[in-house]
Amino acid sequence: MDWLRHSFQRFRVLFHGAALDNDLDVEMASHLEMAVEENRNNGMSPEEARRQALLKFGGSTRAKEEHRESRGIPFLENTWRDLHYAIRTLRNDRAFTAIAILILALGIGANIVVFSVVNTLLLRPLPFANSQQLVWFSDGHVGGLSSVTYNVGSYEEFRRLNQSFQQVTAYQTFWGSSEYNMTGHGDPQHLQGVMVADNFLSTLGVQPEFGRAILAADCAKGAPMVVMLSHGFWQQEFAGDRSVIGRSVTLSNQTATIVGVLPASFDFPSVFSPGLKADFFLPAYMDDLREWGNTLAIIGRLKPDISISQAQAEAKILYPQLRAAHPEWFADYTADFASLKDYVSGNLRRSLFVLWAAVGLILLIVCVNLANLLLARMASRSKEFAMRGALGASRSRLIRQLITESLVLSCAGAVCGVLLAYGVTVYLAQQGSIGLPLLSSIRVDAASLIWTLFITVVVGILFGLAPGLAMSGGDVQESLKDSGRGTSEGKSQINTRSILVVSEVALACVLLVGAGLLLRSFLRVLDVDLGFQTSRVASLQIDYDDNDKTEKRVAILQEILTRARALPGIETAGVVDMLPLDRNRSWGFSNPLRAYQKGENRSAIVRIVTPGYLGALGIRLIDGRDFNWRDGISSEKAVIINQSAARYHWPGQNPVGRLANCLGKEPVRIIGVVADVRISSMEASPGAEMYVPVSEGSPEGNQLVVRSSLPPDQLTPVVISTLRELNPAQPATTFIPVQSLVDHSVSPRRFFVLLVATFAVLGLVLAALGIYGVISYSVTRQTQEIGIRMALGASPRRVQWSVLSKTMRLALMGMAIGALASFAASKVIASLLFNIEASDPATFVGVLLLLLAVGLLAGYLPAFRATRINPTTALRFE
Amino acid sequence: MSDSKLDLLQGTLDLMVLQTLAAMGSLHGYGIARRIEQVSGDEVLLNQGTIYASLVRLQQRGWISAEWGTSDNNRRAKFYSITHRGRRQLREDAAYWERLSGVMKRVLAMAEGQGKS
Numbered sequence: 001m002d003w004l005r006h007s008f009q010r011f012r013v014l015f016h017g018a019a020l021d022n023d024l025d026v027e028m029a030s031h032l033e034m035a036v037e038e039n040r041n042n043g044m045s046p047e048e049a050r051r052q053a054l055l056k057f058g059g060s061t062r063a064k065e066e067h068r069e070s071r072g073i074p075f076l077e078n079t080w081r082d083l084h085y086a087i088r089t090l091r092n093d094r095a096f097t098a099i100a101i102l103i104l105a106l107g108i109g110a111n112i113v114v115f116s117v118v119n120t121l122l123l124r125p126l127p128f129a130n131s132q133q134l135v136w137f138s139d140g141h142v143g144g145l146s147s148v149t150y151n152v153g154s155y156e157e158f159r160r161l162n163q164s165f166q167q168v169t170a171y172q173t174f175w176g177s178s179e180y181n182m183t184g185h186g187d188p189q190h191l192q193g194v195m196v197a198d199n200f201l202s203t204l205g206v207q208p209e210f211g212r213a214i215l216a217a218d219c220a221k222g223a224p225m226v227v228m229l230s231h232g233f234w235q236q237e238f239a240g241d242r243s244v245i246g247r248s249v250t251l252s253n254q255t256a257t258i259v260g261v262l263p264a265s266f267d268f269p270s271v272f273s274p275g276l277k278a279d280f281f282l283p284a285y286m287d288d289l290r291e292w293g294n295t296l297a298i299i300g301r302l303k304p305d306i307s308i309s310q311a312q313a314e315a316k317i318l319y320p321q322l323r324a325a326h327p328e329w330f331a332d333y334t335a336d337f338a339s340l341k342d343y344v345s346g347n348l349r350r351s352l353f354v355l356w357a358a359v360g361l362i363l364l365i366v367c368v369n370l371a372n373l374l375l376a377r378m379a380s381r382s383k384e385f386a387m388r389g390a391l392g393a394s395r396s397r398l399i400r401q402l403i404t405e406s407l408v409l410s411c412a413g414a415v416c417g418v419l420l421a422y423g424v425t426v427y428l429a430q431q432g433s434i435g436l437p438l439l440s441s442i443r444v445d446a447a448s449l450i451w452t453l454f455i456t457v458v459v460g461i462l463f464g465l466a467p468g469l470a471m472s473g474g475d476v477q478e479s480l481k482d483s484g485r486g487t488s489e490g491k492s493q494i495n496t497r498s499i500l501v502v503s504e505v506a507l508a509c510v511l512l513v514g515a516g517l518l519l520r521s522f523l524r525v526l527d528v529d530l531g532f533q534t535s536r537v538a539s540l541q542i543d544y545d546d547n548d549k550t551e552k553r554v555a556i557l558q559e560i561l562t563r564a565r566a567l568p569g570i571e572t573a574g575v576v577d578m579l580p581l582d583r584n585r586s587w588g589f590s591n592p593l594r595a596y597q598k599g600e601n602r603s604a605i606v607r608i609v610t611p612g613y614l615g616a617l618g619i620r621l622i623d624g625r626d627f628n629w630r631d632g633i634s635s636e637k638a639v640i641i642n643q644s645a646a647r648y649h650w651p652g653q654n655p656v657g658r659l660a661n662c663l664g665k666e667p668v669r670i671i672g673v674v675a676d677v678r679i680s681s682m683e684a685s686p687g688a689e690m691y692v693p694v695s696e697g698s699p700e701g702n703q704l705v706v707r708s709s710l711p712p713d714q715l716t717p718v719v720i721s722t723l724r725e726l727n728p729a730q731p732a733t734t735f736i737p738v739q740s741l742v743d744h745s746v747s748p749r750r751f752f753v754l755l756v757a758t759f760a761v762l763g764l765v766l767a768a769l770g771i772y773g774v775i776s777y778s779v780t781r782q783t784q785e786i787g788i789r790m791a792l793g794a795s796p797r798r799v800q801w802s803v804l805s806k807t808m809r810l811a812l813m814g815m816a817i818g819a820l821a822s823f824a825a826s827k828v829i830a831s832l833l834f835n836i837e838a839s840d841p842a843t844f845v846g847v848l849l850l851l852l853a854v855g856l857l858a859g860y861l862p863a864f865r866a867t868r869i870n871p872t873t874a875l876r877f878e
Numbered sequence: 879m880s881d882s883k884l885d886l887l888q889g890t891l892d893l894m895v896l897q898t899l900a901a902m903g904s905l906h907g908y909g910i911a912r913r914i915e916q917v918s919g920d921e922v923l924l925n926q927g928t929i930y931a932s933l934v935r936l937q938q939r940g941w942i943s944a945e946w947g948t949s950d951n952n953r954r955a956k957f958y959s960i961t962h963r964g965r966r967q968l969r970e971d972a973a974y975w976e977r978l979s980g981v982m983k984r985v986l987a988m989a990e991g992q993g994k995s
Contacts, residue, residue, distance in 0.1 A: 023956070024930060027907055030953045031926065034908040037951060058925025066931035071938060 024067055028060060061391055078397070082404035090408060096377060097409070100370055104413020106762060107366030108455060109420035112444060114359040114755070115451045116425050118352050120442045121345045127265055127441065128340075129205030130301075135165070135308060136343035137298035137335045149173050149294040152286045154333045155197075157322050158298070164311035166303050169203040170296040171196045171272070172284050180251040180280075181543045181731050185237065188731040190541050192277055193227070193251070194268060195284035201262075203301050211245045211260030214283045218259075221287040225256040231264040233279040253545070253729075256282065267440055271344055272297075275435040275744050293587075299340060312337045344437045351752050354514070354829050358759045361511050367459055368504045369766045371466035374406065375497050376777050378467040399468035406464025407457070414456040418444065433740075434747040466496065497777070498810055501770045505814020506821060508760075508767035509851055513822035514829055515753075515760035516843040521834040522753040525746055531677035531686070532580060533618030534742055538712040538735040539579060539703045540719060544727050551633070554695050556726070557610050558629055560704070563722050565612075569710035570719075574613030577699035580677045581741040585700065589641075589662045589690055591649040604645055604662070604688035605679055608699040614640070614674060614691070616705040617738070624656040624672030631671070632695035637663065639696075640672040645688035663696055682745050683834055705738070712737055752832075764854060767814075771858035775807050779862040786866055787874025796867035803866045807859025808852075815851050819844065891924075891932045893975065896968045899942060899960040906947075906955035907933060933958060941967050 035053035040046065057063070090097045125131045139150065150158075150170070159168040172195035182189045198216040201208070209231065218226050229237075229244070238244045244258050268278045289295050302311055315335045323333060338346065345352075378385075385398055393401075422444050428434075429442045542560065546553035557575055564573045578584055589604035596602060611627040613619075622643060631638040639660060646655045659667035676686045708715055712735035723730040743750075779786070786799055823839060830838040898913050899905060905913065910933075911926040918924075936942045941964030947957045960968070 020934075026954060027930065027956050028927070030906070030949065030955045031908040031911075033953055034906075034949065034951070034955075035926070038912075056926050058927040060927060063925070063927025063930055066928060067934055070931040071934040 020071065021064070021068075024064060028057075028063065032057060078400070079404065082401050083408065085401065086405040086408045089405065093377070096373065097412075100373060100409050101412045101416060103366055103369055103766065104410055104459070105416035105420055107363050108410070108414045108417030108452065108459070109424070110359050110417075110759060110762070111363055111455055112417055112421035112448055112452050113424045113428075114355050116421065116442050116444055116448045117428070118356055119445070119447050119451075120438050121348055121436070122352055123447070126271060126341055126344065126438075127267070131341065132339065133166075133302045133304070134204070134340035135300045135302055135311065135337045136340045137300065137337065138343070139334050139336065150296050150298055150333060151292075151294050151329060152290040152296060153326060153329060154322060155296050155298055156286065157326070158315075158318065158335075161318060161322075162300075162311075162314060164302060164306045164314050165300040167199050167203040168298060168300040169197045169200045170284065170298045171200055172289065172295050173297040181253075181729060182249055182251055183253075183729055184248075184250040188543075188729050190543075190731040190733050191233070191251070191279040193280050193282050194278050195289075196281050197284050197286075197296075200281075200299075203299060204266075205301075206262065206266045208260035209263040210242060211258070213260055214281065219283040219285060221285060223283070223285075225251070225254050226259045226283065227251070227256045228260040228262055228281045229258060230262050230268070230278055230280060231266070232277075234261045251282075252543075267438075270438050270440045271340075274437045274439065275433055275747065277432070298335075300337075308337050308339060348436070348748070350829075351748075351832055354832060355752060355755055358511060358514060358756050361507050362759045362763055363455060363459060365504055365507045365511075365763050365766045367463045368500050368507070369770050370406070370409070370459075370463040372497055372500045372504070372770050372773055374402075374463060374467040375500070376773055379777070379781075399465075402468040403461060403464040407460035410456045410460030410463075413459075414452055418449070418452060421448070433744060434751055435744055436748050436751060466500070497774045501767075501774050501810050502814040502817065504767045504770040505811055505851060505855070506818035508763040509815055509818025509847060510822045510825050511756075511760040511763040512847040512850065513818075513826060513843060515756045516847050517826055517829060517833055517836060517838065517840060518753050518756050520840065520843055521832070521836050522746070522749050524835040525682045525749060528678065528682050530580075530682070530742065531619060531675045532738075534737070534739040536709060537617060537705060537707050537738040538715065539705045539738055540716070540735045541731070541733040542575070542702045542704045542723060543730050544702070545729070548698070550695055550698075553699075554629065554633065557694055557702075560723065560726060561610060561612060563726070564704065564706060564719060567718055567722060569708045569715065571707045571709070572612060572616045573704060573706040574616040575610040575694070575699075576613045576617075576703050576705060577608040577701045579703050579705070579738070579741060580607075580617075580679060581681070581745045583700075584679055587662060587690075589645065589649070589660060589688060591655075592659060592661050592667055594649060601648075601688070604641070604690045606697070607689070607691050608694055608697045609691050610694050613705060616707050618707070619677055620675040622673045622675055623654065624670070626672065627691075627693045629695075631693045637666065637668045637696050638671040638693065639663070639668045640674055640691040641670055642674055642676050642686065642689040644676050644686055645690060646673045648688055660690075662690065663692065668696075678745075682742070706735075764850070767851075768854045768858045771807060771810060771855055772861060774810070775803060775859050776862040776865070778806070779803060779866045782866075783869055783874050786869050787871040790869065791871035791875065799869075800863045800867045803863035804856070804859050807855055807863070811852060811855030811859075815848050815855075818851070819848060822847075891928065892936060893968070893971050895929065895932050895936060895958075896941060896960060896964055897972070899958055900965060900968055904945075904947075904957045904959040906949060906957050908955070910958065936964070939967075940964075 032050075032053050035056060036046075036049045039049035039052050044052065126134065128134060137150065155168070155170050159165075162168065180191045180193050182191050196214060198214055198219045201213045207213075208228065211228070214226065214228060217223060227249070234240065234244065244261070247258050248255050249258065250256075262281070268281075269276045284296075300311070302308065312335075315337065319334050323329065388398060389395070425442050425444055429440050431439060544553075544556045544560070546556055561573050561575065564570055584605045584607075586603040587606045588602055589606075590596065590602040609627070611629055611631075614621060614626050624640070627638060627640065639662060641649075641655065641660070649655070649660070650658065654673075655670045656673060658670050660670055662668055674691070677689065678684075679686045679689060704719070706715065706719075716734045719735070720730065720732065790796070790799060822844070826838040836843075894914050895910055898910050898917075902909075902913060907929055908926070911924065911929045914922070914929075915924060933942070933944070937944055937958070941961055942958050943961050944956045944958050947955060949955045
């Protein structure tokens with residue numbers, strides 16, 4: 001009980017400190033008066049009486065301090081007072097405070113943003129219940145989408161026979177191509193629908209927001225078509241009207257009933273296909289898909305006690321059995337299991353950690369910079385601290401005061417940083433076109449705030465400690481003497497600051513080299529020979545009704561292209577089913593006269609095209625000719641292949657005029673070879689690819705590609721109205737520049753480069769500030785010395801040189817250390833680079849020159865100032 | 879011994895204050911300080927100011943109570959007096975000191991060289 005009462009008493013004191021101080025003052029005053037009176041009664045003179053009384057009493061400040069310490073919770077109370085004092089001091093030095101808070105806000109803000117990104121993409125589980133149980137199936141082949149997917153048979157058989165999974169589900173990966181033309185609800189619209197297996201949502205653990213999910217009966221052959229709407233589409237198209245359930249919509253001439261709406265939290269594309277959209281979900285009619293080959297992506301949910309490697313072990317046994325039992329399957333299926341999380345963001349791990357490291361470096365630079373600023377400030381405050389020390393403040397009290405100040409600063413910086421980060425994350429979350437998964441769910445959440453708190457405290461203590469330590473090394477007497485301009489004074493401080501500047505330059509160097517390498521990689525990626533041209537080329541989704549008749553399709557497309565080419569401004573036009581860098585699929589392809597080893601790749605990416613497509617996209621014809629409208633109809637079947645296919649299947653031969661095995665039983669004549677076109681990414685070199693005329697294969701979508709001098713938005717209305725003459729149901733699509741495919745493809749790299757480069761520039765500016773601060777400070781300290789030297793005949797150039805050489809010494813030391821550190825660091829990011837060595841000399845030299853230039857500039861200003869010192873004024877300054 | 883004064887051991891001042899108040903009844907800070915000086919025969923080094931830290935400490939522990947009043951020569955001063963709990967504490971502390979000083983006395987009484995016998 002006693003301690004409780006005591007604690008309470010002490011705690012109470014926190015709020016009554018002023019009153020207690022006041023009481024004490026009165027008591028002490030009375031005390032002294034009584035002492036004086038007694039002394040006088042003993043016959044002392046008034047002065048002597050007071051002097052003796054004071055002597056006896058001891059230091060009154062100390063008595064008060066002791067009083068405070070014994071009566072309250074000194075720690076809290078002191079903190080409270082330190083806080084008050086810190087805020088007051090900081091408010092008195094607005095310029096310093098503003099700069100410090102700005103630097104901190106940038107450093108901490110950048111850290112919060114990157115943490116939020118890392119947290120969303122790597123640390124946080126996927127937005128599904130027990131998402132660690134979800135497994136992505138990939139068959140380990142490289143190539144088009146269809147070589148990482150499965151046919152219906154293998155999906156159904158694995159689902160039926162496996163023991164490791166609670167559920168195995170699938171969606172149709174060509175959902176991007178599952179474009180539907182919605183009519184009967186406003187203007188005709190192009191929509192993206194995803195075909196999902198009956199248990200897709202239940203496997204992911206997603207419940208409809210309302211209405212019902214897609215059931216097994218919906219997936220049966222001939223079942224009436226039902227759809228579930230995505231939350232976004234429902235909001236946008238039906239204004240959140242809950243009565244949509246049961247309503248009918250017409251999708252590509254089929255009537256479908258809306259049965260459910262998905263919750264907003266289920267963002268399918270952000271997980272499975274970043275940068276695209278999904279408007280609705282419909283049942284995957286397995287019986288129809290059965291004939292289509294590899295169309296399904298498979299996801300499984302492991303049983304609770306089964307690990308991914310156990311499942312893998314089972315699959316290793318199961319797949320060969322399945323293969324043996326089904327000789328009719330085209331591909332030799334296997335499965336490489338990866339957690340869904342790894343599939344979604346695993347390949348970003350390294351980039352993200354690099355980003356995290358970069359932003360950590362920024363934070364370090366911020367700390368060093370602030371330590372530097374505080375040290376400079378300490379110089380002008382040394383007398384204040386010496387005074388407080390002389391008045392009885394212990395060294396630890398003073399250090400605590402300093403750390404309180406730095407914590408106040410870092411907290412203020414953190415608050416601004418959180419605001420900054422909030423803005424940036426909101427902005428990022430809306431960048432749907434960046435091909436990064438889960439981007440839409442990036443936000444500053446509780447974890448980010450905890451992280452913020454952590455770095456705020458660490459940063460505050462780190463940069464507050466430097467001046468604290470510098471001070472405790474100082475000599476009170478020395479500081480108290482009214483010197484402050486001598487050349488010897490503050491030397492150790494200058495040394496500390498020099499070390500800080502050197503490390504700052506080194507850190508900035510590492511950042512700049514990293515950013516430089518990534519930037520050069522990015523430029524190299526942009527420089528890649530795409531194999532097609534993007535300038536003045538745009539594409540537009542078209543729609544027509546051919547009743548699945550080849551002749552009709554050819555006739556319609558011929559008519560469309562004839563009319564399109566006749567429009568003013570259009571130079572060339574062609575139609576393709578899937579554009580490069582967008583979507584792709586592969587079919588079997590081989591040279592009948594070549595011997596193939598077991599397991600050798602006998603497939604090629606296939607694109608169904610019209611005559612003129614190659615020209616419209618600017619794909620170079622190396623040999624042979626383009627298609628004409630007779631190919632495959634009135635003359636024999638023809639195919640055009642790319643150079644990779646030619647080299648791979650006909651090594652050392654010219655395949656033009658030869659026969660190839662593809663498109664069914666009859667061999668097909670190769671009529672041309674074209675240059676390689678980047679298939680799925682800018683960075684991967686393309687594999688075998690073939691172009692098949694629309695008369696020989698059924699297209700998966702229709703993109704009208706035109707080359708025109710007109711901008712896309714002027715082109716759209718003219719072309720759409722022409723298309724509507726042919727097909728009134730042509731949806732209101734718009735021309736999209738082909739460049740946007742390239743932009744989307746490089747968007748993740750652009751995103752990282754932009755962030756890292758921003759950090760590097762920030763680091764450079766901070767380093768420059770650091771150099772400037774130290775040199776400028778030392779010039780100020782040496783005003784008198786420089787004045788004397790100039791009075792003795794030193795030329796301004798000599799003075800300038802001495803200042804500049806000091807700057808260069810610091811910069812060069814930092815650069816030397818930084819270059820070594822960068823060399824090591826660049827090895828870590830080597831795998832993120834493209835077509836560039838980690839030790840790329842151009843980058844290193846460039847960065848070092850840049851640092852040198854910035855260092856010179858930062859040193860030049862104070863050096864220039866030094867030459868303007870007027871000896872007489874400088875000496876009179878005394 | 880005549881010139882240098884004794885430094886007060888940690889905690890001893892509190893005990894002196896308690897004992898002074900127990901013996902003298904209600905007193906103000908100056909009175910307590912003077913009393914201690916007189917009793918110690920000016921042998922302890924007492925910064926009178928430090929007495930106030932001791933007073934507030936004792937007060938917070940509930941061992942003494944304080945009350946504003948007027949001194950003999952009409953000055954406002956806080957008068958301190960020992961509480962019931964303070965007396966109990968004083969008994970405990972005094973017993974402890976007795977024991978400690980007894981032990982110290984015996985230890986210091988050992989003659990040099992005794993260990994050899």
